[in-house]
Amino acid sequence: MSAPAPSLPLRWHLVRLAVGTLLPAVVFAAVVVFQLARLERKDAERRAVRSARSLAAAFEREMSGSIRTLQALAESSHLDRGELESFRAECERVRRTQPAWRQVLLFSPDGRVLFNTSYPWGAPLPTLAEQESFTRVVETHQPIVGDVAVGKGVRRALAFPVRVPVIRAGELRYVLTAVITPESLANVVSNPSTANEEWTRTLVDHQGRVAARTRDPARFVGQPATPSFLKNTRATIEGVYPDVSMDGAPVYVAFSRTQPSDWTAAVVTPRSVLDAPVTASMLAVGGLGLMLLFASAGGAWVFSRRIERSIEQASEAATALAQGNPPHMEPSSVQELARLGEALELSGQLLRERERERDAHLAAAEVARAEAVEATQAKDVFLAMLGHELRNPLAPIVTSLEVLRRRGLAQAPEHEVISRHLRHVVRLVDDLLDMARLSRGQISLRREPIELSAVVARAVETAAPLIERRRHVLVTDVSASGLQVLADADRLTQVVANLLTNSAKYTPPGGHIQLWAREFDGGIRLIVEDDGQGLTPELIPQLFEPFVQGPRTFDRSEGGLGIGLAMVRNLVEAHGGCVEAHSEGPGRGSRFTVWLPRHAQAEAPLPQETRQGPVLSGAESMSSKRVRVLVVDDNVDAAEALADLLSMSGYEAAVAHDCPQALTRAESFRPDVALLDIGLPGVDGYGVAERIHERLGEASPVFAALTGFGQEGDRTRSQAAGFRHHFVKPIDIEDLLAFIKSLRLTRSGAA
Structure with a gap:
């Protein structure tokens, strides 16, 4: 024991x-x-x-x-x-x-x-x-x-x-x-x-x-x-x-x-x-x-x-019970205090857990916000530089074509083809730069009643070089009248041309392409069909997504970036239609069907002079002397062509290509209007305007920006710098002339 x-x-x-x-x-x-x-x-x-x-x-x-x-x-x-x-x-x-x-x-x-x-x-x-x-x-x-x-x-x-x-x-x-x-x-x-x-x-x-x-x-x-x-x-x-x-x-x-x-x-x-x-x-x-x-x-x-x-009371109570006396024990608070402590401890633990969760969510949100801001800034910088680099070479081409037209040297059909396709390129550049609008499908359409045959003719003209180079046989069957739609002619041309180009790319040389259109189901159905390499069943559901392409050869002769069919779907849906693809399988060709609503009662387009609005004549807005315009642009071709065009329009024009030349010309030429390229070497357009204003004072000209940067932030900055107008390259000469005519220049009103 x-x-x-x-x-x-x-x-x-x-x-x-x-x-x-x-x-x-x-x-x-x-x-x-x-x-x-x-x-x-x-x-x-x-x-x-x-x-x-x-x-x-x-x-x-x-x-x-x-x-x-x-x-x-x-x-x-x-x-x-x-x-x-x-x-x-x-x-x-x-x-x-x-x-x-x-x-x-x-x-x-x-x-x-x-x-x-x-x-x-x-x-x-x-x-x-x-x-x-x-x-x-x-x-x-x-x-x-x-x-x-x-x-x-x-x-x-x-x-x-x-x-x-x-x-x-x-x-x-x-x-x-x-x-x-x-x-x-x-x-x-x-x-x-x-x-x-x-x-x-x-x-x-x-x-x-x-x-x-x-x-x-x-x-x-x-x-x-x-x-x-x-x-x-x-x-x-x-x-x-x-x-x-x-x-x-x-x-x-x-x-x-x-x-x-x-x-x-x-x-x-x-x-x-x-x-x-x-x-x-x-x-x-x-x-x-x-x-x-x-x-x-x-x-x-x-x-x-x-x-x-x-305990003593409990013992006394037990003794009293053993002796047959009624037990008596005062209440103790120990148990309640223990429960209170446990409750407080539990509450503290829950509060600490909530605070840790909150801090984690705030940190994640801050990281996401910083990444979004950085991505937005990078996108803005990229779009601004892309617009500047694409628009700069287009500016002298557009201006030179206008000079040829005014000199009577642009009467040949080839000049009209160049002019029309150049305008198309300019519009494509504008759409490419508006990435946010494209991603949301908010593409601006200029609709008017148009026969589908006219659209097909322009699309065939666009795709013809590729079709001829690959020796395809193209057969079109589109009625010259009776197939009218309310559409943006350039955008609808882009749809048909993309479909023709797609068929030409994915059809072996010497193949056959058919394009025909008919009334169907209250609208118009347009079909582009070929006997090319065809589509696999797995590819068809993803075909109209961006960057999706079929098999290509090693030399990449058949493909671009894979956005053509995605643009087709977006543009067709923007016109209220739909598009679908069909193929019997690889090697058995493909067929693309576009359905568009038929235009029954279209408003006739406004006359050209009505759409343009009133433009003040030079006699109403200018003094009797010739208006002097100074063009400052480091692109020599663009500056010279624009100066020639202004001279042919009745204005006295001078040219400079950098800040020193601009200051010298401003003092000797005394311009009424100064068109300044923002991206000048050395001193930019804002600095040139400031220096001219310092030298000429009240005799300073009205300043207008001429630049390849066309985003909203660029326009806001030029306006804050005192520029009266913000022209984006390639410049619309009619807008420029209307701007100059509308000015009632006084020496005290210079910007």
């Missing part, structure tokens, strides 16, 4: 119970706080990496601006003609607009210095200072950001080069170099935030030499980075690692390598900043835990008296 366990007073049991209950909670709390502190430190590390990545991006943006400027200089006609002294003067002018540039140099491919803007023309020049980047440019024919090196000049100053190859006819002719001082990178490495986590921000070149530093730059710029820095930053693109700074202090280094320059951007933070949360949290939890343990033991010791009293 075992000996009984030694008995202890109730107070000691309660103290042991309190300590045993609270100790796991304290340990758990310490673990949780430690993990939270680690997460906070990880978040600080991520912020440091983002800061390093941002610093790398800022450096690349700075270098990209210098590279683009050098590339623009490399296109100078002085280089084509070998006029190096004139080109040096041009480089000096550009250098004065670039605060970061110390000098501009031109090298031959063998490394010989042809000129240096810091030395007079013909003076002896120092040799090449930084050979490695020069060799890379010669080998790769790509722009290069070089490494920090000591200059060969008298001052022996630190600098690094930005080199751009000058290519002519596929051959390297020169290497154009801008020399940049490390001091110019001070704004790049400066910390834009007020956070105290970042201690030092540094840029290190490709060879591991410090190019810029926020702390004590005079001491460290030009010095090699530490071996541990080079080892860790060469191992990966970006990251964080512990190190000892060049000052000898223990730090954490967050870095990110720039692309394509292959420099390294680093953000250095003292270890105490990132380690402090963990240390402070553990000290706080440890101290608080000890306090709680002592408080719990003391509380258990104090409150045990209540429990003892309740």
Whole structure:
């Protein structure tokens, strides 16, 4: 029989119970706080990496601006003609607009210095200072950001080069170099935030030499980075690692390598900043835990008296019951307090879970918003540049055709074909740029009653070159009258032409294509049928989706981008119709059926003069003298053609191609109207208008923008800059003439 366990007073049991209950909670709390502190430190590390990545991006943006400027200089006609002294003067002018540039140099491919803007023309020049980047440019024919090196000049100053190859006819002719001082990178490495986590921000070149530093730059710029820095930053693109700074202090280094320059951007933070949360949290939890343990033991010791009293009362009640007396026991509040504590603990847990869910949703929403803003900005920039590049070559073509027409040289049918298809191209460019409207199917239609035969004739004319080249036999059966629809003629022509072109592409040479139209089911059914390669059953349901195409040969002779049939469906549905495809299988041809509602009661189109609206005559709106118009455009062909057209319309016109010419012509010519290209080289159209206004004052002309940028933001900006009108290339000459005629110019009314 075992000996009984030694008995202890109730107070000691309660103290042991309190300590045993609270100790796991304290340990758990310490673990949780430690993990939270680690997460906070990880978040600080991520912020440091983002800061390093941002610093790398800022450096690349700075270098990209210098590279683009050098590339623009490399296109100078002085280089084509070998006029190096004139080109040096041009480089000096550009250098004065670039605060970061110390000098501009031109090298031959063998490394010989042809000129240096810091030395007079013909003076002896120092040799090449930084050979490695020069060799890379010669080998790769790509722009290069070089490494920090000591200059060969008298001052022996630190600098690094930005080199751009000058290519002519596929051959390297020169290497154009801008020399940049490390001091110019001070704004790049400066910390834009007020956070105290970042201690030092540094840029290190490709060879591991410090190019810029926020702390004590005079001491460290030009010095090699530490071996541990080079080892860790060469191992990966970006990251964080512990190190000892060049000052000898223990730090954490967050870095990110720039692309394509292959420099390294680093953000250095003292270890105490990132380690402090963990240390402070553990000290706080440890101290608080000890306090709680002592408080719990003391509380258990104090409150045990209540429990003892309740037990004594229970014992007295049991004794009284044994003696036959009625038991009596005062109520105890211990159970209610326990339930209250459990409820509060449960409520706290639920609240913490809700807060974590809220923070996660807010973070996801912020990321999605940032991605959407970035995508929208990229789309806007892409559409603006696309519109500018597509419209610029169309402008001189449209204007030249109008000049030929007014000179009576455009009477041949070929000129009408060119003019009609050019207008079609212009409309396609406009639709291509309105991506948001196309994606929603909101394509603008100019409807009028038209016979389907006229549409078919134009579509056959469009597809004829491809059909003839592939030696197809085309048979059309469309009544000349009686098949009238209310439609946009150009858009419906595009539908039929796309179907014919599609059949021609996917039918082997020498095949047969049939096009016929009939009344059907209260409308008109148009069918394009061929005996080409046919369609698989799996392809037909997806055929009218964007970028879906059938099998193509390796030379891609049959296919484009896969948007033709998608455009067919969108345009047909916009006209209230439908389209479907059918094939008996591969090698058995295909048939496309378009159904359109028949036009029964069409309003006759308004006469041309009614649609145009009233236009004030020159006698009503202008003074008796000839109106003088200044055309400023760096596109020589477009400027000259527009000036000829204005002269033929009764106006006195002058031409300039850049800011200096524009200022000279404005002072001597004194124009009433100035048509300014916004995308001028050097000084843009806004700057030209500002300079003309500064020189002429109240005698300034009325300004109108002439540009390939036609989005809403571009129009708003030109209006805010004081431009009276915003013309988008290719310009509509009737709109331009109406604008000039409608002006009642006074010297005080100049924009």
